[in-house]
Amino acid sequence: MRSFEYGDDKIGGIELMIAIPSMLIGVGVLSLPRNISSIMTGSDGWIVIVLTGGISILTVWLMAKLAASFPHHSFLSYASIIVSKPIATVLTFLFAISFISFAAYDMRVLGHISQQYLFNHTPVEIVTVSFLLVVVYAVAGSRAALFRLNIIFFPIITIILLLVLLINTAEEAKTNGNYQLILSNQFVAPPGLGTPSGGGGGGEKAFMNISASGESIYDIAQDLANQTSKIPFFEHIKIVIVSEEVAAIPQLFANVMDVFIRNRDTRRGIKVIIAKGKAKDILNIQPEIEKLPSKYIDRILDNSLTKTSELKPVRVGDIHEYLLTKTSFVLSEVTSDETSIYFEGGAVYKGDADKLIGSLNLKEMIGFELITDQRVQGPILVNFNNHLTTYSLREENSKIKIDTHNPEDIKIDIQIKLEGEIQETFGTVLLQKAGVIEALEKEISNVVKEIATQSIKKAQQELEADIFGFRDNLEKFHYDTWQEIKKDWEQGENYFAQSTVNVTVKAEVHSDGVVEKSKK
Amino acid sequence: MMDTKGGESRSIEQSTAETVVRGPKTAFVESLGTNLSLLRKSLHTTDLRFKTHQIGKRSKQSLIVAYIDGVINPAIVKEVNRRLETIDIDNAPESGFIEQWIEDSFLSSFPQMNNTERPDRAATALMQGKVVILLDGTPFVLIAPVVLGDMLKSPEDYYERWLIGSLLRSLRYLAAFIALLLPGLYVALVNIHPGLLPSELALSIAASREGVPFPPVVEAFLMVFTMELLQEAGPTPIGQTIGIVGGLVIGDAAVSAGIVSPIMVIVIGLTAIAAFANPSFGIGITFRILRIGFIITASILGLFGIILVYIMINIHVVNLKSFGLPYSTPFAPTMVKDWKDLIIRAPMTMLTKRPNLLATEDSKSANKGVKDS
Structure with a gap:
């Protein structure tokens, strides 16, 4: 007679195989990347993980081997056989202490993390104690059930682990400053939004703009809260509009951004743009389709990927990185009238100077985007045989190669590859004719090269700011040279401005439309 | 003394509690x-x-x-x-x-x-x-x-072709999770973590909740309570009337009176439908009970509370047994061989073994399908 195979007191291989990783992963995985990156420099963190991982695997293997050679024995009983009973008791006691502190640590981290991200006002004790009670409930059951529990949760843990590993963390920057700032907040007034059944909210405005001034952004935000019945809610902030004036004062932009970077409610996906003139005016526009100006601007920024000369939105998270590495970067610059916003070009923020130093016009923006490989799409106008032809960009790809043999004269090679199709032709260009497409491709390449060269010229001579991220490339591929010239890259010797930049463009026309010609 | 052997008994009729579209129509009787x-x-x-x-x-x-x-x-x-x-x-x-x-x-x-x-x-x-x-x-x-998996199986999974059976089976698993978690999740997200909702959804929920005097948890309890009452009053001779009155009360009047928000009605409606999608009446009641636990903890500890209760239910299920058989088999203890008739239902020709978890004396229930020569 065969009885049930899953005896309740035995733990099988699969159960152990799953239980050990679940325990090791625990809660430490949440803080592991951060801890490693704060100790290690550069990208050497993986060595630590591989080494310690190897040591852990070895010890676990030894322990498992030892346990397996004494089947049906508890730790205490087989330890007593190997090393006499008193020593085994001491060892077991030490193990118990280690596991208790392990549990305590996990509990503490869990409480800390949930307080940071979920419950700002709940005491840590409530969170940890309620979790502890659940753990006690689990332990109160049979031991085999505990292993079954591990098996059930293992797939969930694995998925979360993979997600967490995709997120990296970085250290925070320190800042100081005292300026009189004006903060305008756009609050959503739900009644104005209307429900689909309620016929769309009538004439009520769906938003209200409230401004206050002060020295610290958070302080002003609290002031704003006192002005309305609504509580400001940072988790749904969509865009931050900073006026040109503020960004032009050294350090101030970084200080303003600090609150958005540091606050635990704000997301790293908040988009940041620069307003020409007062930022407050932009919030006052009355868009024709959308009910909320902020939503309207947000949408426009999202759509910008399909238009040339509009920059893909820069987010708070990106800015955090730029500020940390003192990299120069470009933000979209907008103006507004009564009903809509317009893109004026790009505002250039210089990392070393910590302020806005100039701007790019729309054409220079196209060049900037093409070089920085932002997957630009949209039209490029070409004059072909004295007639206007519109080339529509579908795919764009750029590669940067830097030759650092002579630090005094760094050679930067930029290759831009374009793929697209002909959208419209003025005049009668017969594209089927042999050689016409090739000639057109050549013309497009020339036009794009011109645009790109101009942007580089502006950056090198007028702005003296490396907005194309060459420094990133240098640090990654020419680390030694970079260490030498780092200080004099954008200032002093100004290697950036002195480097020779060579642009090659290869444009391809993939399709010329569905007809041979549309007119005689 | 009277001989009562034989006696009157009901003739065999169709099943009323477990109706299927395809399958034998006879049902057991009292005799x-x-x-x-x-x-x-x-x-x-x-x-x-x-x-x-x-x-x-x-x-x-x-x-x-x-x-x-x-x-x-x-x-x-x-x-x-x-x-x-x-x-x-x-x-x-x-x-x-x-x-x-x-x-x-x-x-x-x-x-x-x-x-x-x-x-x-x-x-x-x-x-x-x-x-x-x-x-x-x-x-x-x-x-x-x-075991738990049996509760989500219906005879029709086997009577229809395997693809349909598998789809229905996985749909039922989804329904089980909706029946358990949806109201709790709604309360947690709207009450405690509005920041976790996408902004557009948060705004539309805020707009629909405008004017509702209760916090989401009270709203949820009101609706769950009404729903339970309706279900209790349903199988009476005037069940249909009650259904119509109840439908009107929950569906429309409560919303226009501004007592509950339309989104709450959708949440509770979906939950009720999902609970009845399970072929086993017993497990449906289980979900209805546990759901209340989820709503309560969600209103206090948000998503963290939901996770706690979910873990507790899992602890309970792995400790539970039915005649010595762990209730969570074949998930844990893992019996991969039984997975082909669990969330999906493999083709008939592949289901040649009896459930491994029952440790039967003769494990073979069919020979492998033979292809036409």
Whole structure:
């Protein structure tokens, strides 16, 4: 007679195989990347993980081997056989202490993390104690059930682990400053939004703009809260509009951004743009389709990927990185009238100077985007045989190669590859004719090269700011040279401005439309 | 003294509690003899065994444990018989009395035995290596042991082609999660973590909740309570009237009166539908009970509370047993061989083995499908 195979007191291989990783992963995985990156420099963190991982695997293997050679024995009983009973008791006691502190640590981290991200006002004790009670409930059951529990949760843990590993963390920057700032907040007034059944909210405005001034952004935000019945809610902030004036004062932009970077409610996906003139005016526009100006601007920024000369939105998270590495970067610059916003070009923020130093016009923006490989799409106008032809960009790809043999004269090679199709032709260009497409491709390449060269010229001579991220490339591929010239890259010797930049463009026309010609 | 042998009994009719689109229409009746013949009709094997017990100190009812010798694990039969012998009651008007007397844990909200009034379902269970307990005087027979996965299986999964069966099965798993979690999740997200909602959704929820005087948790309880009342009042002679009145009250009047938000109505409606999508009435009630726990903790501890309760339910399920069989098999203890008839239902020709988890004496239930030469 065969009885049930899953005896309740035995733990099988699969159960152990799953239980050990679940325990090791625990809660430490949440803080592991951060801890490693704060100790290690550069990208050497993986060595630590591989080494310690190897040591852990070895010890676990030894322990498992030892346990397996004494089947049906508890730790205490087989330890007593190997090393006499008193020593085994001491060892077991030490193990118990280690596991208790392990549990305590996990509990503490869990409480800390949930307080940071979920419950700002709940005491840590409530969170940890309620979790502890659940753990006690689990332990109160049979031991085999505990292993079954591990098996059930293992797939969930694995998925979360993979997600967490995709997120990296970085250290925070320190800042100081005292300026009189004006903060305008756009609050959503739900009644104005209307429900689909309620016929769309009538004439009520769906938003209200409230401004206050002060020295610290958070302080002003609290002031704003006192002005309305609504509580400001940072988790749904969509865009931050900073006026040109503020960004032009050294350090101030970084200080303003600090609150958005540091606050635990704000997301790293908040988009940041620069307003020409007062930022407050932009919030006052009355868009024709959308009910909320902020939503309207947000949408426009999202759509910008399909238009040339509009920059893909820069987010708070990106800015955090730029500020940390003192990299120069470009933000979209907008103006507004009564009903809509317009893109004026790009505002250039210089990392070393910590302020806005100039701007790019729309054409220079196209060049900037093409070089920085932002997957630009949209039209490029070409004059072909004295007639206007519109080339529509579908795919764009750029590669940067830097030759650092002579630090005094760094050679930067930029290759831009374009793929697209002909959208419209003025005049009668017969594209089927042999050689016409090739000639057109050549013309497009020339036009794009011109645009790109101009942007580089502006950056090198007028702005003296490396907005194309060459420094990133240098640090990654020419680390030694970079260490030498780092200080004099954008200032002093100004290697950036002195480097020779060579642009090659290869444009391809993939399709010329569905007809041979549309007119005689 | 009067001879009551024979007597009047209801003729065989269609099943009312478990209707299927495709499949045998007959259902068990109150007479034990008829029920046995219904079982016999579809199982001509000589291995079909009936063990008779007498239940009820005063009522002296017959109870029969049916199983297939040579298939079932004898340990199960032994355990079932042992438990049945401990029954010491005056009478048992329904097999529910038996179920509650011999189940593993009366504290659990999970049903540890299945009941059915369909002979085809009982026959399938017997062939899988389970016991069927028939009681004189009730059309509902008990099937034991069961695991959580069994609760989400319907006979139609096997009667329709495997792709349809698999889709319906996985849909039912999804429904189980909706029935358990949806109101709790809604309360947690709207009440405690509005920042986790996408902005657009948060705005539309905020717009629809404008003017509702209660916090989401009170709203949720109001609606759950009304829903439960409706379900309780449903199976009466004027059930249809109640349904219409109830539908009006929850669906429209409560919203226009500004007591609940339209989104809450959708949430509760979806939950109710999902709870009834489960073929087992018992597990549906379990979900309805546990759902309340989720709503309460969600309103206090948000998503963290939901996770806590979810872990607790899992702890309970892995500790629970049905006649010695862990309730969470074949998930844990992991029995990969049984997974082809769990969330998906593999093609018939591939289901050649009886459930591994029942540790049957003869594990083979069919030969591999032979291709046309």
